[in-house]
Amino acid sequence: MIERLSPPNPPLTDGVVALRPFRADDAPAITAACQDPDTQRWIPLIPVPYTEADARRYVLMTLQAWHDGGSAEFAIVEPGSDRLIGSIGVHLGPNPRRHAIGYWVAPEARGHGYATRAVRLATRWGFEQLHIERLALWTLPGNVASQVVAERAGFRFEALARNWEEDRDDRPIDAIMYAMTPEDLADAVAAETAPPAVPLAGVPRELWAAGTRAAPFVEIAAIADLAPGQMRRVTRADLDLLVAWTEDGIVVTDDRCPHMSAPLSIGDLAGCVVSCPLHEGRFDLCRGETVQMPTTGGLDADGVYHASWSPSGAAPKPEPASKKLEARRLTRVNRLRYYPARIRDGRLEAQLPILPE
Numbered sequence: 576m577i578e579r580l581s582p583p584n585p586p587l588t589d590g591v592v593a594l595r596p597f598r599a600d601d602a603p604a605i606t607a608a609c610q611d612p613d614t615q616r617w618i619p620l621i622p623v624p625y626t627e628a629d630a631r632r633y634v635l636m637t638l639q640a641w642h643d644g645g646s647a648e649f650a651i652v653e654p655g656s657d658r659l660i661g662s663i664g665v666h667l668g669p670n671p672r673r674h675a676i677g678y679w680v681a682p683e684a685r686g687h688g689y690a691t692r693a694v695r696l697a698t699r700w701g702f703e704q705l706h707i708e709r710l711a712l713w714t715l716p717g718n719v720a721s722q723v724v725a726e727r728a729g730f731r732f733e734a735l736a737r738n739w740e741e742d743r744d745d746r747p748i749d750a751i752m753y754a755m756t757p758e759d760l761a762d763a764v765a766a767e768t769a770p771p772a773v774p775l776a777g778v779p780r781e782l783w784a785a786g787t788r789a790a791p792f793v794e795i796a797a798i799a800d801l802a803p804g805q806m807r808r809v810t811r812a813d814l815d816l817l818v819a820w821t822e823d824g825i826v827v828t829d830d831r832c833p834h835m836s837a838p839l840s841i842g843d844l845a846g847c848v849v850s851c852p853l854h855e856g857r858f859d860l861c862r863g864e865t866v867q868m869p870t871t872g873g874l875d876a877d878g879v880y881h882a883s884w885s886p887s888g889a890a891p892k893p894e895p896a897s898k899k900l901e902a903r904r905l906t907r908v909n910r911l912r913y914y915p916a917r918i919r920d921g922r923l924e925a926q927l928p929i930l931p932e
């Protein structure tokens with residue numbers, strides 16, 4: 576615990592949001608924001624129903640926390656108008672490695688990046704002024720918007736903690752832990768001030784490969800060895816990776832066709848779409864989707880059956896013997912899975928699951 580905690584003066588601001596201590600006249604705006612069902616759902620500590628008396632107690636609690644040195648609690652406001660956007664707090668634990676940050680944003684202010692801006696301001700101030708060595712950020716598994724904010728601000732996913740929190744009825748619920756160290760903060764600042772000249776394609780997080788979210792970044796290629804429109808295979812232990820520089824940027828995925836595992840790196844890349852060297856399957860590397868089912872037919876990623884076909888102009892092929900036909904019918908063309916990537920000092924790095932020596 577820090578004995579004396581003073582709000583920054585002048586208030587923290589990046590020109591789009593500002594952070595200042597709460598005031599008594601914020602109570603009506605806090606009351607309105609905390610009527611939101613999503614806020615109530617993702618923050619079980621918020622009383623339901625939420626009244627202006629609750630908001631007044633909240634303001635007093637935040638001011639007391641500054642006074643006691645237990646927490647740095649800020650109102651997130653719009654500079655100039657002073658309109659309340661949300662709340663953010665750096666909660667101080669017993670030592671510099673046990674602090675945590677939490678936030679909420681009023682429903683009408685969402686979708687503008689205000690939370691990410693507020694988290695950046697509060698973390699930078701906290702690491703500098705409070706000598707934080709590690710800052711945790713907890714959220715619930717279904718709160719994807721909060722997870723996106725954490726990652727954009729430079730926090731790293733660390734764990735799914737089972738039964739860590741409790742819901743409104745005191746039943747245990749899972750929580751997700753992110754954290755930031757001074758090294759993560761330096762990386763985040765560097766990425767903002769010098770955005771990479773080489774683009775990375777934004778891959779949907781639901782397509783990240785298993786075991787990658789908390790995995791360490793591993794160097795997989797020198798950027799100088801890559802070129803737009805090209806693909807190459809990189810092997811790490813028994814993992815064959817495909818590094819493809821698509822029209823949306825670089826992606827790292829498995830060098831295995833999602834149909835029958837042919838190496839995609841010897842196929843053809845056009846824009847985002849790679850053509851497999853076998854069976855005429857075509858796959859969108861930027862979206863992880865099948866553009867053209869293989870000639871053998873089979874199940875698509877959603878389990879829907881597609882009959883075999885012949886390229887236009889070609890004579891229909893005779894159907895194979897029954898076992899082979901059955902195997903084709905039951906073979907599923909999966910979605911592609913990706914390895915989250917970043918560029919550091921001219922190197923392409925990706926989060927790979929822990930590999931055998």
Ligand code: FES
Binds near residue numbers: 832852853856
């Ligand atoms: S192995 Fe690629 S389409 Fe069949």
